[in-house]
Amino acid sequence: MQQVKKGKVSNAVIRRLPRYYRTLDAFYRDGIVRISSSALGSSMGITASQIRQDLSCFGEFGQQGYGYNIADLRREIADILGMNHHYSAILLGSGNLGRALLRNFRFAKTGFTLTAAFDADPALIGTSISGFNVRSIETLDEYLKTHSTSVGILTVPKSEAQNMTNHLIAGGVKGIWNFTNVEIDVGDSGVTVESVHFSDSLLALSYLISEKA
Amino acid sequence: MQQVKKGKVSNAVIRRLPRYYRTLDAFYRDGIVRISSSALGSSMGITASQIRQDLSCFGEFGQQGYGYNIADLRREIADILGMNHHYSAILLGSGNLGRALLRNFRFAKTGFTLTAAFDADPALIGTSISGFNVRSIETLDEYLKTHSTSVGILTVPKSEAQNMTNHLIAGGVKGIWNFTNVEIDVGDSGVTVESVHFSDSLLALSYLISEKA
DNA sequence: TAGATTGTTAATCGATTAACAATC
DNA sequence: TAGATTGTTAATCGATTAACAATC
Numbered sequence: 001m002q003q004v005k006k007g008k009v010s011n012a013v014i015r016r017l018p019r020y021y022r023t024l025d026a027f028y029r030d031g032i033v034r035i036s037s038s039a040l041g042s043s044m045g046i047t048a049s050q051i052r053q054d055l056s057c058f059g060e061f062g063q064q065g066y067g068y069n070i071a072d073l074r075r076e077i078a079d080i081l082g083m084n085h086h087y088s089a090i091l092l093g094s095g096n097l098g099r100a101l102l103r104n105f106r107f108a109k110t111g112f113t114l115t116a117a118f119d120a121d122p123a124l125i126g127t128s129i130s131g132f133n134v135r136s137i138e139t140l141d142e143y144l145k146t147h148s149t150s151v152g153i154l155t156v157p158k159s160e161a162q163n164m165t166n167h168l169i170a171g172g173v174k175g176i177w178n179f180t181n182v183e184i185d186v187g188d189s190g191v192t193v194e195s196v197h198f199s200d201s202l203l204a205l206s207y208l209i210s211e212k213a
Numbered sequence: 214m215q216q217v218k219k220g221k222v223s224n225a226v227i228r229r230l231p232r233y234y235r236t237l238d239a240f241y242r243d244g245i246v247r248i249s250s251s252a253l254g255s256s257m258g259i260t261a262s263q264i265r266q267d268l269s270c271f272g273e274f275g276q277q278g279y280g281y282n283i284a285d286l287r288r289e290i291a292d293i294l295g296m297n298h299h300y301s302a303i304l305l306g307s308g309n310l311g312r313a314l315l316r317n318f319r320f321a322k323t324g325f326t327l328t329a330a331f332d333a334d335p336a337l338i339g340t341s342i343s344g345f346n347v348r349s350i351e352t353l354d355e356y357l358k359t360h361s362t363s364v365g366i367l368t369v370p371k372s373e374a375q376n377m378t379n380h381l382i383a384g385g386v387k388g389i390w391n392f393t394n395v396e397i398d399v400g401d402s403g404v405t406v407e408s409v410h411f412s413d414s415l416l417a418l419s420y421l422i423s424e425k426a
Numbered sequence: 427t428a429g430a431t432t433g434t435t436a437a438t439c440g441a442t443t444a445a446c447a448a449t450c
Numbered sequence: 451t452a453g454a455t456t457g458t459t460a461a462t463c464g465a466t467t468a469a470c471a472a473t474c
Contacts, residue, residue, distance in 0.1 A: 012441065017416070017420060021416065022413070036455060036456090046442095049442070049445095052455095052458085053442075053458085062455075062456050064448070064449045065450040065455050066450065066454080066455070067454085067456080081420045085423060087419060087422070095317070096309065096317055099313070103309050104309055104310060105412075112419070150422065151418065174425070194418035196414050199235070202325065202390060202407070203231035203323055204227055204228060204230070204231060204407055205364065206294050206298075207230060208227070208388065209295065209364070225466090249431060250431075260467060260468090262467050263466060265434085275432050275433080276431080278431050278474045280432080430473100430474090432471105432473080433470105433471100434470090434472100436470100437469090438466080438468085440464090442461105442463070443460105443462070444461070446459090448457085448458100449457105
């Protein structure tokens with residue numbers, strides 16, 4: 001079910017949701033049936049209060065004296081995360097990182113369906129990667145006209161990031177998953193950008209190990 | 214110069230530091246000489262207050278009536294981030310994602326030096342990727358004994374994540390950059406783990422686009 | 427000098443934790 | 451039933467923003 005209570009959900013909560021899902025999914029796969037907020041909390045290293053407070057943004061999923069049914073709560077969180085919308089995604093840039101995603105990333109596990117891959121390199125166009133026929137980036141606009149697409153994945157070179165962003169916006173995507181390490185500008189399009197900044201992550205690690213020395 | 218004031222720096226501040234660096238580096242490359250906290254703030258979409266508050270954790274880098282010298286502040290933040298320690302890193306798992314990092318990630322830009330790559334696949338061992346001779350994972354322990362290594366990069370399959378973690382810890386690394394999408398356990402070793410969870414990021418995007426619908 | 431802008435202290439805002447009545 | 455555990459309200463803690471004296 002969708003968000004029962006409206007009222008803006010804080011970013012802190014949103015960032016914890018995928019981890020709740022991941023943890024519950026692991027228990028679910030292990031065949032565990034129920035869990036209390038305090039057991040879940042100690043398995044995740046957070047407080048039971050925080051879990052109950054977080055969940056209360058979306059509804060009431062537990063039962064006094066019992067806790068939470070793992071299968072149910074896992075399903076509720078999947079719903080909250082939008083995993084049942086079966087969003088479609090296309091990948092722009094079939095270089096090394098793009099290929100890594102095509103070959104290794106389990107899109108279906110997050111509810112996404114990867115529907116096409118594009119590249120500008122004539123040597124790649126027409127080849128097959130992990131079952132995907134790589135299309136010419138020249139055909140992107142046409143593709144988006146005929147295939148409603150939820151998310152564009154940007155694994156192109158930095159220099160192409162903004163240009164590709166513009167095409168994705170014009171093509172009506174709802175979100176962009178950005179791996180280019182560049183801040184892209186979506187103007188007032190309302191398109192949501194989620195960036196994975198490898199270098200920010202490595203620099204945070206660098207800071208943390210320096211701090212300890 | 215190192216952290217002038219001690220007193221725990223909050224995680225929120227740590228996570229902003231790489232972005233400060235990235236932004237200042239861009240201005241620096243554009244040849245801009247000075248910037249005020251308010252100009253920097255509006256270019257980053259945060260308040261001037263926050264920038265001044267954040268920087269005050271580490272020292273005094275500005276000048277009243279002038280603002281900040283970009284080259285100086287960029288250098289100070291690089292220092293704070295530990296970019297001048299020239300940490301060494303080795304990569305475990307030379308599959309698609311490992312190759313993407315070997316070929317595309319500019320380690321030098323973050324102050325790191327990649328010193329070796331390992332894999333378990335006999336077909337890969339001995340081949341060269343982006344100038345790196347892929348070593349047998351069997352030789353990892355020996356390598357770590359003879360080459361002091363700051364960070365291990367985990368791009369191995371999930372199933373190998375914990376085992377490789379144990380070897381890295383025994384080999385004396387200070388940090389692990391974890392791409393396996395599994396929570397790894399470093400016990401009381403004091404080793405710092407920084408994880409890049411692709412699926413958490415995509416699920417957050419999924420939530421955000423669902424919320425808008 | 428006068429204007430601009432810092433670093434820091436105080437005020438506000440938001441997020442986390444604690445407490446507890448409700449109830450399975 | 452008695453014990454366990456929820457959802458929620460209140461208290462605490464921490465992070466962000468505002469204000470301003472100091473000063474370049």
